[in-house]
Amino acid sequence: MRIIHLEEALYRHFNYDFFRQGQKEIISDVLCGKDALGVLPTGSGKSICYQLPAKLLDGITIVVSPLISLMIDQVKELKATGFKDVIALNSFLPFMEQQRALNNLDSYRLIYVSPEWLQKRKHQNYLKQLPIKLFVVDEAHCISQWGHEFRPDYQRLHEVIEALNHPPVLALSATATPDVQTDIIHSLNKPDMKRHIYPMDRNNIAFCVEEVENDQEKLDRIIEMTKSYFVPVLIYFTSRQIAEETALSLSVKLPKRNIAYYHGGMEASERLRIQQQFMNNQIDIICCTSAFGMGINKSDIRLVVHYHLPLQIESYIQEVGRAGRDGESSVGVILYHKGDFRLSANMVKNELPSMEVIDRLITTILTCQSTQVDLPSPEQLHILLDINEGAARFIQRQLQKYGLIQDNEWFIDEKKWKQVRESIVQYLEKRQLYKNDKLNELYRWVQTGDCLRKTLYQPFQDGFGEPTDQCCSNCGFDWNKWVPESLFKIPEASSPINWRKKLQKVLNMEEV
Amino acid sequence: MLFQGILMDCFQKINQERTSSSVYNLLIGKKAIQTIQDARFYHIADYYGIYPGLAKDDYRIQLNQLIELDYLREDNEKKIQITKKGKSWLASCKTNLDGFAGAKYANVMETFKQRLLLFIQTITNTSKKQYLFIPISDNHEAEQFVKGFYKQYKQRSKEVLQQLYKELEKALSGLTDLEASMFVDRITSYYSYGSSLQQLSQDYQLSIQDCFLILQKGFYRLLRVQEHDNDYPMLKHFTKNLYISDTPLSQTAQHTLRLLQKKHSFKEIVQIRRLKANTIQDHLVEIAMHEMEFPFFDYLNSTIYEEIKEVVHSKQTYRLKEIKNNVNPDISYFQIRLALVLYNK
Numbered sequence: 001m002r003i004i005h006l007e008e009a010l011y012r013h014f015n016y017d018f019f020r021q022g023q024k025e026i027i028s029d030v031l032c033g034k035d036a037l038g039v040l041p042t043g044s045g046k047s048i049c050y051q052l053p054a055k056l057l058d059g060i061t062i063v064v065s066p067l068i069s070l071m072i073d074q075v076k077e078l079k080a081t082g083f084k085d086v087i088a089l090n091s092f093l094p095f096m097e098q099q100r101a102l103n104n105l106d107s108y109r110l111i112y113v114s115p116e117w118l119q120k121r122k123h124q125n126y127l128k129q130l131p132i133k134l135f136v137v138d139e140a141h142c143i144s145q146w147g148h149e150f151r152p153d154y155q156r157l158h159e160v161i162e163a164l165n166h167p168p169v170l171a172l173s174a175t176a177t178p179d180v181q182t183d184i185i186h187s188l189n190k191p192d193m194k195r196h197i198y199p200m201d202r203n204n205i206a207f208c209v210e211e212v213e214n215d216q217e218k219l220d221r222i223i224e225m226t227k228s229y230f231v232p233v234l235i236y237f238t239s240r241q242i243a244e245e246t247a248l249s250l251s252v253k254l255p256k257r258n259i260a261y262y263h264g265g266m267e268a269s270e271r272l273r274i275q276q277q278f279m280n281n282q283i284d285i286i287c288c289t290s291a292f293g294m295g296i297n298k299s300d301i302r303l304v305v306h307y308h309l310p311l312q313i314e315s316y317i318q319e320v321g322r323a324g325r326d327g328e329s330s331v332g333v334i335l336y337h338k339g340d341f342r343l344s345a346n347m348v349k350n351e352l353p354s355m356e357v358i359d360r361l362i363t364t365i366l367t368c369q370s371t372q373v374d375l376p377s378p379e380q381l382h383i384l385l386d387i388n389e390g391a392a393r394f395i396q397r398q399l400q401k402y403g404l405i406q407d408n409e410w411f412i413d414e415k416k417w418k419q420v421r422e423s424i425v426q427y428l429e430k431r432q433l434y435k436n437d438k439l440n441e442l443y444r445w446v447q448t449g450d451c452l453r454k455t456l457y458q459p460f461q462d463g464f465g466e467p468t469d470q471c472c473s474n475c476g477f478d479w480n481k482w483v484p485e486s487l488f489k490i491p492e493a494s495s496p497i498n499w500r501k502k503l504q505k506v507l508n509m510e511e512v
Numbered sequence: 513m514l515f516q517g518i519l520m521d522c523f524q525k526i527n528q529e530r531t532s533s534s535v536y537n538l539l540i541g542k543k544a545i546q547t548i549q550d551a552r553f554y555h556i557a558d559y560y561g562i563y564p565g566l567a568k569d570d571y572r573i574q575l576n577q578l579i580e581l582d583y584l585r586e587d588n589e590k591k592i593q594i595t596k597k598g599k600s601w602l603a604s605c606k607t608n609l610d611g612f613a614g615a616k617y618a619n620v621m622e623t624f625k626q627r628l629l630l631f632i633q634t635i636t637n638t639s640k641k642q643y644l645f646i647p648i649s650d651n652h653e654a655e656q657f658v659k660g661f662y663k664q665y666k667q668r669s670k671e672v673l674q675q676l677y678k679e680l681e682k683a684l685s686g687l688t689d690l691e692a693s694m695f696v697d698r699i700t701s702y703y704s705y706g707s708s709l710q711q712l713s714q715d716y717q718l719s720i721q722d723c724f725l726i727l728q729k730g731f732y733r734l735l736r737v738q739e740h741d742n743d744y745p746m747l748k749h750f751t752k753n754l755y756i757s758d759t760p761l762s763q764t765a766q767h768t769l770r771l772l773q774k775k776h777s778f779k780e781i782v783q784i785r786r787l788k789a790n791t792i793q794d795h796l797v798e799i800a801m802h803e804m805e806f807p808f809f810d811y812l813n814s815t816i817y818e819e820i821k822e823v824v825h826s827k828q829t830y831r832l833k834e835i836k837n838n839v840n841p842d843i844s845y846f847q848i849r850l851a852l853v854l855y856n857k
């Protein structure tokens with residue numbers, strides 16, 4: 001009964017003919033009111049697991065999502081598929097809009113919230129009055145200190161769940177090792193949560209590691225590869241500037257290809273243009289940072305190149321997983337040279353503040369207080385220090401945790417600081433060690449002589465599926481044997497004089 | 513080149529009387545009395561608000577380049593002077609700079625643009641039976657407008673597209689082929705997302721700023737033709753309910769204007785509005801520029817006016833400080849500002 005019903009509903013609401021692996025099992029549990037943990041590989045349609053129930057349940061579904069930009073993209077996409085009663089709530093919403101939304105919360109079916117937004121007592125009070133039928137924790141690995149993107153706000157979600165009178169909870173993640181899974185269940189305080197764990201290996205992606213001498217050789221290799229393959233390509237960078245520069249030099253070398261860059265420093269509307277052009281095959285090669293990809297549903301990306309590696313294996317799996325979602329043979333290539341590790345190690349180092357920086361901050365604050373000099377608010381503490389955003393957030397959260405910051409006010413005196421300093425030192429060391437371990441793990445993997453597929457998935461699961469095409473460069477990869485279908489024709493050159501013709505085409509008048 | 517040309521043109525016309533940031537404020541369309549006044553006095557109102565998103569850093573970089581080329585010179589007070597070399601450079605590229613009407617369409621431009629582009633995206637998609645697409649604009653107002661407009665015309669989408677083609681073709685023909693081509697490339701339609709500025713910059717080998725300004729020029733052209741010519745019923749439709757004025761009167765000045773119209777005195781207005789006398793004076797200057805019949809001589813007498821006019825002539829300047837130093841000390845800054853407005857009417 002239910003099975004037929006669910007598949008019909010899937011088609012009616014989302015226009016899909018069938019469920020992908022795991023979706024139906026999780027949705028069935030959720031609809032029966034059970035708590036569930038779903039670990040599904042990237043690109044497997046995780047979000048359907050709560051979007052369909054949101055349509056079917058007679059009430060409201062709340063989704064906690066860690067990234068505001070991702071949340072906004074998802075709302076946009078849902079609206080484009082005709083799911084209109086959905087909203088994203090976060091602290092960046094203009095005040096008036098926020099008020100309007102709060103007063104009309106019961107008119108939505110699906111409400112995305114950021115964890116920070118959810119922590120506010122006032123917001124919880126609004127939610128308490130609603131018929132909440134499902135509470136979703138997306139990217140649930142953020143709960144665990146051992147997850148690669150730990151978010152302390154996630155650890156307090158169990159309080160919110162309790163305040164909302166225990167609606168059914170669904171926790172979802174694409175990258176949770178068994179340890180992290182246990183952490184999630186423990187932290188949400190739902191010991192009976194049903195685990196739905198699906199293998200994350202992608203048997204249609206081949207892995208190639210190529211060691212080169214320097215950055216110039218990386219560029220040469222990219223030109224060689226993209227010259228012979230007319231398929232959608234993603235090239236990942238950790239630096240916005242190098243992504244831009246590479247896109248420009250590629251355009252010079254490959255004048256007939258459509259190449260663009262994409263990163264978080266671009267204006268939102270320009271980013272949207274690039275994203276949509278890529279979806280429409282107007283662009284074939286994108287040089288991007290990790291900002292690209294989340295919320296993108298392009299199924300025929302054939303080649304994912306890493307010019308720079310991310311800082312942990314989990315991110316790599318996510319990024320390379322954007323290739324070949326349609327199941328067709330695809331390749332992930334890592335280009336690296338000896339200098340890369342130092343670059344990555346530096347980035348890891350800058351993600352956390354040093355203890356000297358924290359001490360200096362506290363001294364400054366104490367001096368200012370004793371001499372009655374005005375202090376910037378805790379949210380603006382980066383004014384006092386020259387550190388990056390991530391490091392500043394780390395300090396804020398630590399001081400909040402021990403009550404030295406409350407409601408965006410400083411509550412620091414020498415005695416209190418002395419009491420908590422040692423705990424912060426220890427915690428900082430722990431995080432540093434952890435991040436370094438993750439980085440070492442990744443580079444160990446890159447340099448292994450063993451099968452890349454086997455070693456990549458080892459921490460997450462037992463075994464993996466038989467590859468549909470070639471396996472990896474360590475098992476032997478032959479480019480000549482990889483022949484994906486070409487998706488692009490060489491475009492005809494257009495001269496500005498032909499703008500009338502273009503305008504006709506743009507306005508659907510080609511038949512005239 | 514366009515961007516440089518505009519900067520040079522502005523600094524030539526301002527002639528060392530304002531600091532470098534005055535031109536920045538002009539380009540982004542700052543709603544400050546000083547900026548609006550400058551736009552009028554120095555005859556650079558066509559550039560008012562033509563580049564709302566211009567980043568201060570990008571502006572400064574461009575300015576520094578011009579200084580390095582020795583086209584401009586910056587003095588100790590941050591005032592900019594155009595050099596001889598700069599003047600001859602500017603004379604050689606003069607023709608490109610026409611076509612803007614910033615102040616005139618300051619209230620209209622953004623909305624017009626959003627409405628038109630969103631409508632094209634909507635109608636080209638729906639006429640191909642594609643009802644689900646990600647809109648290029650999040651603007652609520654534009655969305656509502658397009659919804660209403662679309663309802664009216666959805667049965668006749670083919671006709672609408674033909675008419676739109678006719679009007680756009682005719683209007684864009686008044687631009688160069690390059691300008692028209694770039695405008696067309698920016699449009700998002702069915703299964704074809706318009707180019708980003710970065711892409712235009714690569715395709716046409718022009719700076720991002722020039723590409724943006726050339727696109728703006730295209731929109732100003734559309735706005736102008738629909739206003740002056742009856743052959744553009746579709747384009748005219750996109751300006752519906754938009755108030756075209758020379759420069760926007762700020763909300764707060766409008767409030768003061770209403771009190772003025774009720775014949776309240778200056779002192780009364782200060783009391784009613786609980787604002788500083790200075791602020792109300794700012795409003796009055798702003799109102800004086802907008803209103804056809806401002807009672808200038810409630811605040812000036814003809815002797816004062818003549819005296820100020822005299823100094824403007826003899827010293828060839830609009831700088832308030834310089835004028836103040838050369839007139840009777842009893843004449844206030846406020847009176848000088850009003851006199852300058854009157855002088856330029």
Ligand SMILES: [Zn+2]
Nearest residue numbers: 451471472475
């Ligand atoms: Zn292998």
